[in-house]
Amino acid sequence: xxxxxxxxxxxxxxxxxxxxxxxxxxxxxxxxxxxxxxxxxxxxxxxxxxxxxxxxxxxxxxxxxxxxxxxxxxxxxxxxxxxxxxxxxxxxxxxxxxxxxxxxxxxxxxxxxxxxxxxxxxxxxxxxxxxxxxxxxxx
Amino acid sequence: xxxxxxxxxxxxxxxxxxxxxxxxxxxxxxxxxxxxxxxxxxxxxxxxxxxxxxxxxxxxxxxxxxxxxxxxxxxxxxxxxxxxxxxxxxxxxxxxxxxxxxxxxxxxxxxxxxxxxxxxxxxxxxxxxxxxxxxxxxxxxxxxxxxxxxxxxxxxxxxxxxxxxxxxxxxxxxxxxxxxxxxxxxxxxxxxxxxxxxxxxxxxxxxxxxxxxxxxxxxxxxxxxxxxxxxxxxxxxxxxxxxxxxxxxxxxxxxxxxxxxxxxxxxxxxxxxxxxxxxxxxxxxxxxxx
Numbered sequence: 001x002x003x004x005x006x007x008x009x010x011x012x013x014x015x016x017x018x019x020x021x022x023x024x025x026x027x028x029x030x031x032x033x034x035x036x037x038x039x040x041x042x043x044x045x046x047x048x049x050x051x052x053x054x055x056x057x058x059x060x061x062x063x064x065x066x067x068x069x070x071x072x073x074x075x076x077x078x079x080x081x082x083x084x085x086x087x088x089x090x091x092x093x094x095x096x097x098x099x100x101x102x103x104x105x106x107x108x109x110x111x112x113x114x115x116x117x118x119x120x121x122x123x124x125x126x127x128x129x130x131x132x133x134x135x136x137x138x139x
Numbered sequence: 140x141x142x143x144x145x146x147x148x149x150x151x152x153x154x155x156x157x158x159x160x161x162x163x164x165x166x167x168x169x170x171x172x173x174x175x176x177x178x179x180x181x182x183x184x185x186x187x188x189x190x191x192x193x194x195x196x197x198x199x200x201x202x203x204x205x206x207x208x209x210x211x212x213x214x215x216x217x218x219x220x221x222x223x224x225x226x227x228x229x230x231x232x233x234x235x236x237x238x239x240x241x242x243x244x245x246x247x248x249x250x251x252x253x254x255x256x257x258x259x260x261x262x263x264x265x266x267x268x269x270x271x272x273x274x275x276x277x278x279x280x281x282x283x284x285x286x287x288x289x290x291x292x293x294x295x296x297x298x299x300x301x302x303x304x305x306x307x308x309x310x311x312x313x314x315x316x317x318x319x320x321x322x323x324x325x326x327x328x329x330x331x332x333x334x335x336x337x338x339x340x341x342x343x344x345x346x347x348x349x350x351x352x353x354x355x356x357x358x359x360x361x362x363x364x365x366x367x368x369x370x371x372x373x374x375x376x377x378x379x380x381x382x383x384x385x386x387x388x389x390x391x392x393x394x395x396x397x398x399x400x401x402x403x404x405x406x407x408x409x410x411x412x413x414x415x416x417x418x419x420x421x422x423x424x425x426x427x428x429x
Contacts, residue, residue, distance in 0.1 A: 002312075002314075003313065003314055003315040004310075004314060004315045004316070005313070006315060007315035007316065007317060064320070068316075071309075071310050072310045073309075073310055073316050073319065076310075076316050077316060080316075125317075129316055129317055129320065132320040132321065
């Protein structure tokens with residue numbers, strides 16, 4: 001498989017693997033609101049960080065960034081950023097919904113773990129790329 | 140700052156049974172503009188204009204640039220795009236001058252336009268009957284050229300290339316962005332210089348394989364001056380003579396013009412480019428003798 005496809009699918013592979021384990025081990029969310037409010041905080045921090053990262057990355061004018069802009073990689077980069085932002089935001093929403101519905105049900109646990117892992121994966125991917133871009137020497 | 144216009148010189152080699160370039164140019168001149176378009180590599184190109192003057196043939200290539208291009212702006216107004224009619228695209232121009240008497244071709248260097256490799260392919264494939272086969276060979280200072288050609292052995296090759304920054308072909312090959320960035324990172328974004336040397340002992344030379352590499356590098360440097368920025372070859376004229384280092388980039392025939400005025404549309408006008416080619420030819424008249 002071409003490495004770009006691995007890169008594109010990695011957060012979802014991670015999420016599906018996590019969900020599979022969740023189902024195999026028959027896990028459920030612990031009772032109480034503590035886990036929900038901490039996952040809400042985590043999701044909100046990631047969303048905020050990514051929104052800032054997006055602004056920095058897009059205004060960066062280093063040679064490597066110009067190179068990326070000159071190729072289709074810019075579309076990939078924008079797509080990675082948007083996936084990370086929307087997944088983290090979705091994770092926040094699911095955490096808020098958890099306050100209103102019973103969280104020990106299977107479907108809620110599944111949604112929570114899939115979105116949580118996918119947003120973590122997308123965040124790692126985009127952070128990794130951003131650090132590499134920053135490390136490239138300016139002209 | 141004025142923009143530079145570079146002109147490179149090439150020798151035109153006709154293969155056996157190939158017709159003459161001037162006849163092909165006559166044929167192209169009689170064809171309609173739209174039927175002169177040929178797809179070379181990934182882009183369409185054509186000869187826009189053919190003109191004959193005092194036994195010299197001037198022609199101008201247009202290479203369609205269908206990818207994204209620049210906009211226009213001033214210091215007080217924001218960037219805006221050019222408005223294109225349907226079917227229009229950016230078109231990059233490259234002027235050429237063919238001297239039939241000595242079979243030399245002078246080509247303006249336009250990085251985004253048609254370059255020598257594409258020009259050669261265009262002219263060779265223009266006629267469907269394969270009546271024409273040319274080879275364009277970069278022209279060097281005659282003594283350097285002769286020494287390189289008649290070398291008895293090669294003792295040293297020094298060349299410098301641009302490092303591998305990521306590009307569109309990485310994306311097409313399906314390399315992940317993470318990996319593509321790493322590849323550029325490994326070279327630290329600086330020049331990569333390679334020296335292959337046979338060392339001091341008198342009877343040691345570089346192998347035939349490396350010797351052929353020198354020829355290949357010389358050809359690539361001729362086709363893409365930005366790709367190879369330095370190429371020096373240490374050669375022996377006879378097996379027992381001293382090594383002499385030939386600089387195959389600096390000795391290449393090139394004219395640089397800094398006084399070409401830009402037109403009001405910010406392009407080099409065609410006549411100015413033709414004039415520059417003719418000036419280069421006048422300067423080289425004694426070098427480009429057969």
